[in-house]
Amino acid sequence: MSLRVESVSLVLGDGDEQVRALDNVSLSVAPGELLAVVGPSGSGKSSLLAVCGGLRRPTSGRIHVADTEITALNPEQLTRVRRERIGFVFQQSNLLPALTVLDQLLLTVHLRGTTPGAADRDRAMVLLQQVGMESRSKRRPAELSGGERQRVGIARALMSSPSLLLVDEPTSMLDQGRGRQIVSLLRGQCHEHRVAALMVTHDPDMLMYVDRAVHIADGRLEQVEVARAAH
Amino acid sequence: MFIAVRDLVYAKGRFALMGLVVALVAYLMTFLSGLSGGLISNNVSGLIAAPVSHFAFQFDDRPTFRSSLVDRGMWEGWQARSGVRHSEPLGHTSFNGRNQRDEPLEFVLWGVNPGSFLDIHATTGAGLGATENGVVISRLLADRGVKIGDTITLDRVLTELNVVGVIDEERNYEHTPIVFATLAKWQEATYGPPGGAPPGEKLPDVVFNFASVVALDLEPGVTPEQIKAADSDLGTTTLTREGSFQTSPAYQVEVFTVAAIQAFLVVTSAVLLGAFFLIWTIQRTAEIGLVKALGASNGYLLRDSLGQALLLLLGGLVVGVGLGLVSGMAFKATAAAGTPFQFQPMTVALSALLLLVAGLLGGAVSIRRIASVEPLIALGRDR
Numbered sequence: 001m002s003l004r005v006e007s008v009s010l011v012l013g014d015g016d017e018q019v020r021a022l023d024n025v026s027l028s029v030a031p032g033e034l035l036a037v038v039g040p041s042g043s044g045k046s047s048l049l050a051v052c053g054g055l056r057r058p059t060s061g062r063i064h065v066a067d068t069e070i071t072a073l074n075p076e077q078l079t080r081v082r083r084e085r086i087g088f089v090f091q092q093s094n095l096l097p098a099l100t101v102l103d104q105l106l107l108t109v110h111l112r113g114t115t116p117g118a119a120d121r122d123r124a125m126v127l128l129q130q131v132g133m134e135s136r137s138k139r140r141p142a143e144l145s146g147g148e149r150q151r152v153g154i155a156r157a158l159m160s161s162p163s164l165l166l167v168d169e170p171t172s173m174l175d176q177g178r179g180r181q182i183v184s185l186l187r188g189q190c191h192e193h194r195v196a197a198l199m200v201t202h203d204p205d206m207l208m209y210v211d212r213a214v215h216i217a218d219g220r221l222e223q224v225e226v227a228r229a230a231h
Numbered sequence: 232m233f234i235a236v237r238d239l240v241y242a243k244g245r246f247a248l249m250g251l252v253v254a255l256v257a258y259l260m261t262f263l264s265g266l267s268g269g270l271i272s273n274n275v276s277g278l279i280a281a282p283v284s285h286f287a288f289q290f291d292d293r294p295t296f297r298s299s300l301v302d303r304g305m306w307e308g309w310q311a312r313s314g315v316r317h318s319e320p321l322g323h324t325s326f327n328g329r330n331q332r333d334e335p336l337e338f339v340l341w342g343v344n345p346g347s348f349l350d351i352h353a354t355t356g357a358g359l360g361a362t363e364n365g366v367v368i369s370r371l372l373a374d375r376g377v378k379i380g381d382t383i384t385l386d387r388v389l390t391e392l393n394v395v396g397v398i399d400e401e402r403n404y405e406h407t408p409i410v411f412a413t414l415a416k417w418q419e420a421t422y423g424p425p426g427g428a429p430p431g432e433k434l435p436d437v438v439f440n441f442a443s444v445v446a447l448d449l450e451p452g453v454t455p456e457q458i459k460a461a462d463s464d465l466g467t468t469t470l471t472r473e474g475s476f477q478t479s480p481a482y483q484v485e486v487f488t489v490a491a492i493q494a495f496l497v498v499t500s501a502v503l504l505g506a507f508f509l510i511w512t513i514q515r516t517a518e519i520g521l522v523k524a525l526g527a528s529n530g531y532l533l534r535d536s537l538g539q540a541l542l543l544l545l546g547g548l549v550v551g552v553g554l555g556l557v558s559g560m561a562f563k564a565t566a567a568a569g570t571p572f573q574f575q576p577m578t579v580a581l582s583a584l585l586l587l588v589a590g591l592l593g594g595a596v597s598i599r600r601i602a603s604v605e606p607l608i609a610l611g612r613d614r
Contacts (some may be wrong), residue, residue: 019396021556055524076528082606090609094521096234098241103233110233110320139488140241148243160526 002196029196039216045200054078087157097155151180167199235539257551267570287445287467314453320442322417342417355395365395369402504593512597523606540594
């Protein structure tokens with residue numbers, strides 16, 4: 001499994017203000033699988049994403065990304081795992097405004113301490129081609145539509161050849177049509193690159209386009225039957 | 232500096248504005264360096280040009296050229312010490328006088344022995360010793376219209392001096408031009424009766440046993456302990472040539488004033504840059520969180536941020552110092568004769584370095600802020 005979450009709980013706040021954001025959550029995602037976690041606001045979706053990405057330490061339980069138990073790592077080691085094993089696709093894509101589309105991808109190479117070379121550029125262009133953005137490689141985020149930014153965000157997340165993609169509400173700023181395109185693209189890329197993906201969304205319509213889905217409410221998970229669309 | 236360089240290009244208007252502030256501060260610093268160098272040079276150029284390593288004053292906690300009085304025993308005593316290449320009496324007295332056109336003149340009369348290591352070489356005209364009353368003037372007095380052949384009559388003492396030579400350099404003390412006379416003529420003017428010796432008579436020998444200070448040329452190996460021992464034996468207080476600049480009250484005030492302005496500029500620069508980078512960092516908080524979520528370490532982001540500050544500072548410094556040097560030289564070329572302005576490469580370089588360090592310290596203010604940003608904010612809910 002690329003992602004294994006075992007009995008994870010997350011308690012936020014102190015004293016009377018305590019909130020159980022995740023309650024004994026267990027799940028796993030296989031390589032090449034896109035798992036959707038769907039639920040309303042405040043159900044614990046983002047908390048799940050945060051603990052799986054090493055952005056927040058769970059109160060109890062264990063999380064494995066590929067062969068690494070990230071719940072046992074220190075902050076520096078977690079930073080390294082995020083850099084090398086995890087790709088993030090954020091809500092609103094979260095691109096850096098000063099960087100061109102191509103540089104958004106090359107940044108992930110630079111973060112590893114390497115000056116991007118010709119091979120990195122070639123790989124970035126291939127990824128941009130796969131998400132239909134190669135002709136926009138020299139544009140900056142301000143010159144792109146919301147859907148285009150999400151495509152760039154997906155390509156960036158794949159640039160470091162991660163074991164796991166963590167996807168945060170990728171369709172929240174898009175209309176239904178573009179949202180469907182993005183999730184379909186995401187699923188295709190997961191299959192093609194054999195990368196596990198955990199996507200949180202509040203939009204049940206997107207469940208038709210994923211491999212598997214779970215519902216989350218009050219920090220607890222339940223399996224959902226997925227009615228697959230004709231991909 | 233992957234992100235830093237791209238930020239500089241992307242937000243060029245904002246960075247250009249801050250770079251302009253750095254450039255203006257650097258420009259002011261450079262120009263002030265020229266003014267400071269000029270003031271120092273103009274004030275004590277006579278001391279700077281003197282071929283001495285030390286001056287021995289009459290024993291005093293705070294010796295001055297005006298109040299010091301040394302006798303023959305002191306300069307001969309110094310000459311007998313080991314490590315002393317030259318020991319010569321030097322006379323120093325401020326005078327007012329008038330030339331034959333009845334124009335008032337203010338100058339410092341220095342008395343030196345012709346042929347000694349203190350003797351000066353006139354650029355035009357004759358040197359000292361050719362005639363009894365002959366004096367050599369320096370540039371500032373020449374710029375005020377005094378020329379070879381002029382006669383200067385000292386107020387009160389009525390001693391007449393004939394200008395026989397000119398040094399085409401500034402030789403001043405406290406911004407007042409120095410006129411060089413023989414030591415004997417200086418002693419006569421300083422200690423003799425008004426109008427000099429009565430006709431047919433000589434001044435008493437005792438007049439010629441005194442001077443203001445002992446000018447010394449010591450070998451480099453002479454230790455402070457040896458100097459202290461000589462001072463103790465001879466009743467003198469010895470200062471290095473550079474140390475003797477401090478005997479001029481105006482010098483101290485000018486140096487302090489310019490240094491205070493420069494220090495103020497350095498602090499201003501550091502505060503401005505600190506504020507700029509802090510605001511810039513606060514504005515970029517979401518971006519910093521994002522890059523951290525992507526796997527950037529604090530070290531990576533701090534290097535990037537300081538590199539950005541360094542590039543901004545270097546750009547501003549090159550422009551500011553360059554403009555300062557060019558305009559300073561233009562100012563010197565067009566300003567009235569005697570305007571004190573002189574660049575000293577070491578001072579300019581030090582000022583620029585100081586600004587660079589202060590700017591980087593200012594830029595470093597945002598380090599804590601960068602380090603404290605949580606990558607968690609990259610997730611939508613927490614942003």
